[in-house]
Amino acid sequence: MNAETKAQLISVGSVNMDPKLIHWLTIPTAGPGAGNVAFFFNSEGHRVRLAVKETSPLEAKMEGEDLVIRKDGVEIARGSIEEELIHCPDQAFITMCEKCIYDCKFCPVPKLNGKVKSMDQMLKMVAEAHETGRMNAISITSGVEISAEDEVDRAEELIRRLREKYNVPIGVSVYPTDDSTRRLKAAGADELKYNVETMDRKLHAKLCPDQDLEYLLDALREGVKVFGKNKVCSNFIIGLGETDESAEKGIEELVSIGVVPILRAAAQHPLRKDEVTVKRPTAERLLHLNRFLKKKLDEYGLRADTFDTMCLPCTGCDINPHVDLED
Secondary structure (H helix, E strand, O other): OOHHHHHHHHHHOEEEOOHHHOOOOEOOOOOOOOOOOEEEEEEOOEEEEEEEOOOOOEEEEEEOOEEEEEEOOEEEEEEEEEOOOEEEOOEEEEEOEOOEOOOOOOOOHHHHOOOEOOHHHHHHHHHHHHHOOOOOEEEEEOOEOOOHHHHHHHHHHHHHHHHHHOOOOEEEEOOOOOOHHHHHHHHOOOEEEOOOEOOOHHHHHHHOOOOOHHHHHHHHHHHHHHHOOOOEEEEEEEOOOOOHHHHHHHHHHHHHOOOEEEEEEOOOOHHHOOOOOOOOOOHHHHHHHHHHHHHHHHHOOOOOOOOOOOHHHHOOOOOOOOOOOOO
16 A cells, blocks of 8 residues: 555545454544544555445455455455554553533534543553553543643643553643643653644634634644654644645644644534535645645654654554655
């Protein structure tokens, strides 16, 4: 699977297949893809996470030991289904809170009435993941049940307790507060992610009315100062109505302050169909913007392939410009 094939798979985002073939089902509980049954597909070292949908134009079937994906009867990829640890391969990726008071118009989480995990539950999940011998990292993310401050409090406690027991990289992604960056670093976090969602100011104000983009950008700047170079990243959704020009401007703005953007393909969720019009990016658009991103990362001396936690080393949902694109 080369970059063009991976971009094609991400642009569709799903396959029609028998879910009984999957021994390690995942149902994401955070972000725009929450609630969909999905699995990880690996081909020649490149990974993509695909939802299982009967309406998908792609069809996947087992042929011997291989899962073969076809479009209109033509094979486009051949590989294997990857075993997950928690939410993704090789990482214990914990969502503390599956609820959110922030009503971002593209995200189904505020409407899903998800669970809030207790501290004991989360510690047990990580302990069980560690016992497999396959836990290379711990990643922590969260919605917002009551307030961003409460989530930071819980993340800080969880990180401190995990750091006492495990000598693996820990990454954290929460909504920032005035003191969250320094507290999370002091607790033992190694990498940080604050999500901008979109860098188009007008779209952000419309689609994320409860969030402040400038506040997020200030938090990211502080994140780079506190955590250091190649330690801070941010999800940047593509397909919410931004132009390529707007996306490129946003990419350069993030990279210029030391942040590595993760270009995430937008997904239209049925629970949000009347609130936002999502146009999932084509393979060509994903490749164009990720090549632009790679160029800017190289110009500013940043890397997308040195992170140990969260989305960048997983690469399942996105094109990692330093992993998936050829030099």
